[in-house]
Amino acid sequence: MKKILIVEDDDKIAEIEQDYLLANGFEVERAADGRSGLAMARQDQYDLILLDIMLPGLDGFAVCRELRRYKEVPVLMVTARQEEVDVLRGLGVGADDYIMKPFNPNELVARVRSHIARYERILASVKPEQHVVKSGALEIQLDAYRVFLDKKEVPFTRREFELLAFLAEHPNIVFSREALFERVWGAEALGDSATVMVHINRIREKIEEDPAHPRYLETIRGAGYRFRLATPA
CATH class of the missing domain: 3.40.50.2300 (Response regulator)
Incomplete structure (x- = not known):
């Protein structure tokens, strides 16, 4: 029950x-x-x-x-x-x-x-094998729902993780706010695509050295957001 x-x-x-x-x-x-x-x-x-x-x-x-x-x-x-x-x-x-x-x-x-x-x-859907995306100092353990920056774990909410994970699994591809809201939140959720912007900003505060000039989550003006695979720092 x-x-x-x-x-x-x-x-x-x-x-x-x-x-x-x-x-x-x-x-x-x-x-x-x-x-x-x-x-x-x-x-x-x-x-x-x-x-x-x-x-x-x-x-x-x-x-x-x-x-x-x-x-x-x-x-x-x-x-x-x-x-x-x-x-x-x-x-x-x-x-x-x-x-x-x-x-x-x-x-x-x-x-x-x-x-x-x-x-x-x-x-x-969690599988026993570890599926990891690495970009610079950032490591995203997709199956374990864990994020590490400079080998230190960073706490994420489930929605924040799902948004970051989706973008990280599709690197260098630009997604509009509307597309991200549909993919991550799904048809059953209320709200609108502005929710995506709120979560992007919160993720940047956690993983970016300078959130105003992001290294990982880039804004493409007039188009949306993309995850960039950065070279090691």
């Missing part, structure tokens, strides 16, 4: 989420504030986390950012904030998707199923 963690301070909304998930065969646990939700996520294993943004203690952005430092699990943000900057911020700190309040409970369940299934497909 798949286990879901609901982090939501509104009891009525949390109860609706819990009731529909239980009715569809999920196991559910709840937290009413950010700090307790983060503590539960650290101590236990969940197949997906439903995370509200407006939480007492730590807000959803802070919870997601901290969570991504040590654990990979699908995170679906549930929010009443419809401004694009908030949506992009949520995706930027590592959320996989978002759903707006008020929501259709059946759509919520469908979205939960979709993200769990997608994560399981990713895990099932």
Whole structure:
């Protein structure tokens, strides 16, 4: 049975989420504030986390950012904030998707199923042999979901890794933002191609010596982005 963690301070909304998930065969646990939700996520294993943004203690952005430092699990943000900057911020700190309040409970369940299934497909696709891309001081272990810079591991969220890995597997080919969004996020995700730019910038902050003048992830003005195979430093 798949286990879901609901982090939501509104009891009525949390109860609706819990009731529909239980009715569809999920196991559910709840937290009413950010700090307790983060503590539960650290101590236990969940197949997906439903995370509200407006939480007492730590807000959803802070919870997601901290969570991504040590654990990979699908995170679906549930929010009443419809401004694009908030949506992009949520995706930027590592959320996989978002759903707006008020929501259709059946759509919520469908979205939960979709993200769990997608994560399981990713895990099932891991092969025993190590597939590695090396470019200068950068090493990307594609099967292990690990990135090293100057032989030191760099933490990545799942979306950041998938975006970098896709570009690294197709070096020197330019992909538009729209093409990258379709390939990495897939048809089931909400949002738009601006999400790609947010993730590119976050990746550059992690792997580029000078993010304003990138060595690995180049911007081709008016066309998109490409991964350049750099020579050793």
